[in-house]
Amino acid sequence: MNTHHHIQNNLNQSPLQPYPQPLNPTTHQSKTQIEVGTRMKRDRPNKQPRKTKAPAAKRFANTKQLNYQQWLEIRKQGIGSSDAATACGLNPYMSMLELWMIKTGRMQQNIEDESAGYAPLYWGKQLEPLVAEYYSMHTNHKVRRVNAVLQHPDEDKQFMLANLDYAVVSNEEVQILECKTVGEYGSKLWRDGVPLYVLCQVQHQLAVTGKQAAHICALICGHETKIFKVTRSETVIQHIINAERYFWECVEKDVPPDVDASESAAKALQLLYPTHIPLSTTDLSEDAQANQYFEQLLQQRHLIEQHQTSFDQLKHQIQAKMQDAERATFKAGSVTWKKAKDSISLDSKAVLQHYPEFLQQFPHNKQGTRRFQIYVDDDQSKSLA
Structure with missing residues (x-):
């Protein structure tokens, strides 16, 4: 150290x-x-009075x-x-x-x-x-x-x-x-x-x-x-x-504190609000802070899409230069491009078609979670383009 x-x-x-x-x-x-x-x-030049x-x-x-x-x-x-x-x-x-x-x-x-x-x-x-x-x-x-x-x-x-x-x-x-x-x-x-x-x-x-x-x-x-x-x-x-x-x-006061970007906060939000009320809507159009969050959310999503496109293009350009090589080295590091091992998996859909009773005999319940989806008005989507 x-x-x-x-x-x-x-x-x-x-x-x-x-x-x-x-x-x-x-x-x-x-x-x-x-x-x-x-x-x-003892590093202090002058003696301090006892606290x-x-x-x-x-x-x-x-x-x-x-x-x-x-x-x-x-x-x-x-x-x-x-x-x-x-x-x-x-x-x-x-x-x-x-x-x-x-x-x-x-x-x-x-x-x-x-x-x-x-x-x-x-x-x-x-x-x-x-x-x-x-x-x-x-x-x-x-x-x-x-x-x-x-x-x-x-x-x-x-x-x-x-x-x-x-x-x-x-x-x-x-x-x-x-x-x-x-x-x-x-x-x-x-x-x-x-x-x-x-x-x-x-x-x-x-x-x-x-x-x-x-x-x-x-x-x-x-x-x-x-x-x-x-x-x-x-x-x-x-x-x-x-x-x-x-x-x-x-x-x-039983009031939730501010949230952050962590996985912990995402998990806590899912547990705090696990289900939605069908057909319910909360109108935040007059909430200035909420509207600012939404506009920033759209901007960040647009940036992510742009960065993902740039990332994919650079990745493909490097792959084209690697050709059949497993590894490529650079001044700042290296990358690998390897084929995964072949594997065999169960075609569960085909099994259930032939043996539908298996679903009753071996059920596995998976609890659903709330999905966050974004919908943009036409005028707003044009401004982001």
């Missing part, structure tokens, strides 16, 4: 700064630590005796640290709308079955103690589990909850440990340092607990470990609080 790279995130946070010394002189093979956020106190100690987080619920369903119910009562990036619209895996549907009880938490040995959740849970053990061994920092869901001490921020992986014991430099197990797909997001959605999660934890810094220990692809430091940033925390307050108001 190149610690000389500076990374700027979208929350007005200072860039990553190189950590000045190895974690432990005896463990020279471990990855260099970098700090996320403000400079460390007033922040109020301790409230103990919202003990988790040691909770079963899985009880834990999910607790999570519905606020925004946890793992929800923070989603509530701020920064989670690449989940939309605000999907999280809103979970918090309002319209949708079940989509957690993979832990009994399945391939499930990331299962392996993350199994490997977490080993990651914490590695961290303790390579930093000489003692850690302990926090068997509780914590709550922000301020009355107007009690929707902010946090379930910490570990607390770092008796350490002035860092107070929280967040363990991450990152697979091959997710590792792409860690190439330049801590992903934004993880930074948001940890800053949320610092906001709830009032602590000043946290370490993230990430096991990447099962063989590489990196340790990062996240320092408290009041600017970032204020952004998070504002975004989360808006989201929680949507939950309390």
Whole structure:
């Protein structure tokens, strides 16, 4: 990892700064630590007055005796640290709308079955103690589990909850440990340092607990470990609080939040509005914003069609130059043009013609989904041509 790279995130946070010394002189093979956020106190040229100690987080619920369903119910009562990036619209895996549907009880938490040995959740849970053990061994920092869901001490921020992986014991430099197990797909997001959605999660934890810094220990692809430091940033925390307050108001008022372009939002919309009312029409012709959306939609569709035509032409031109070759190489990369293997499939239509009773004996019901289709007035279609 190149610690000389500076990374700027979208929350007005200072860039990553190189950590000045190895974690432990005896463990020279471990990855260099970098700090996320403000400079460390000892780097400041002038001594700052000692800050007033922040109020301790409230103990919202003990988790040691909770079963899985009880834990999910607790999570519905606020925004946890793992929800923070989603509530701020920064989670690449989940939309605000999907999280809103979970918090309002319209949708079940989509957690993979832990009994399945391939499930990331299962392996993350199994490997977490080993990651914490590695961290303790390579930093000489003692850690302990926090068997509780914590709550922000301020009355107007009690929707902010946090379930910490570990607390770092008796350490002035860092107070929280967040363990991450990152697979091959997710590792792409860690190439330049801590992903934004993880930074948001940890800053949320610092906001709830009032602590000043946290370490993230990430096991990447099962063989590489990196340790990062996240320092408290009041600017970032204020952004998070504002975004989360808006989201929680949507939950309390039962009003859907804004949608985005993600697959998560598409899935949530299908679940939120699964069927249409036959022959019903909503007239949006006097809604200025809706009309603007529709005009932009038509323009984007036209651009997609143009780009698809250009793409297909370029593809065909390259194929014509390749002729019988399987691969073609270029200065910037390569392409392949290979014939798929022959296969045999069942002609289900012919089978049902000969044996119609099979449909009754082996039915398979497939639930329909709503299809979005666009119809354009003649005058509008001419203007787009």
